[in-house]
Amino acid sequence: MRLDEWQETDEYFDLLAAGNTPEMTRFLGGPEPEAKLRERHVRYAGLAGAGAGRMFGIRAGVGDTAAIVDSVDDVLPLAGSVGYWEREWLGGTVWEAGWAVLPAFQGRGLAVAAVMEMQERAAAERRHRMLHAYPKVDHPASNGVCLKTGFTRLGPADFEYPPGHRIRCNDWCFALWDD
Numbered sequence: 001m002r003l004d005e006w007q008e009t010d011e012y013f014d015l016l017a018a019g020n021t022p023e024m025t026r027f028l029g030g031p032e033p034e035a036k037l038r039e040r041h042v043r044y045a046g047l048a049g050a051g052a053g054r055m056f057g058i059r060a061g062v063g064d065t066a067a068i069v070d071s072v073d074d075v076l077p078l079a080g081s082v083g084y085w086e087r088e089w090l091g092g093t094v095w096e097a098g099w100a101v102l103p104a105f106q107g108r109g110l111a112v113a114a115v116m117e118m119q120e121r122a123a124a125e126r127r128h129r130m131l132h133a134y135p136k137v138d139h140p141a142s143n144g145v146c147l148k149t150g151f152t153r154l155g156p157a158d159f160e161y162p163p164g165h166r167i168r169c170n171d172w173c174f175a176l177w178d179d
């Protein structure tokens with residue numbers, strides 16, 4: 001498993017398109033039209049330069065374990081995405097985290113490994129100390145990822161996402177460094 005910075009290339013757009021299915025977006029408001037997906041792609045690629053977060057592609061071999069592979073020479077397919085961006089939350093700015101792993105790669109600890117690596121990258125920035133995640137309360141896999149990567153559940157929170165649609169989420173938080 002390796003995290004690579006999001007690139008504005010077809011390979012990364014194809015990853016977004018592969019995840020834009022009813023199954024993958026069941027807890028995220030459903031598939032997006034192509035124009036929205038293009039906007040998302042450009043936004044992800046621009047986050048790091050703007051100092052407003054970072055989005056990564058998760059690379060993993062088919063049948064690979066989640067062990068971290070250091071070599072950047074391996075040509076591994078993109079299996080998912082993980083990253084963080086700024087959000088105003090309870091009067092301050094925090095990082096919000098998000099993640100997705102394509103169905104062919106799910107269920108073998110890839111999301112957990114990728115989120116732990118992402119936490120280290122976010123900590124190294126020393127920009128915002130608190131990393132939050134807001135999976136829907138009825139999303140077992142994503143709440144499972146939070147639990148296994150050291151987040152603390154603060155409680156439920158109501159959101160409007162997509163606009164006009166009220167959803168109930170869990171507010172999970174992770175301190176990137178000791179106070």
Ligand SMILES: CC(C)(COP(=O)(O)OP(=O)(O)OC[C@H]1O[C@@H](n2cnc3c(N)ncnc32)[C@H](O)[C@@H]1OP(=O)(O)O)[C@@H](O)C(=O)NCCC(=O)NCCS
Pocket residue numbers: 023024025027028099100101102105106107108109110111112113134135136139140141142143144145148
């Ligand atoms: C959430 C998601 C990223 C998990 O990816 P994954 O690589 O399969 O997750 P992992 O293999 O690292 O699993 C981590 C833990 O989550 C839990 N989990 C995973 N899938 C689960 C499921 N279908 N039901 C219940 N718990 C589940 C388990 O606790 C698992 O730990 P285990 O290894 O002890 O079983 C993946 O399901 C996904 O991309 N879903 C669609 C996109 C999405 O909803 N993203 C999150 C938005 S909040």
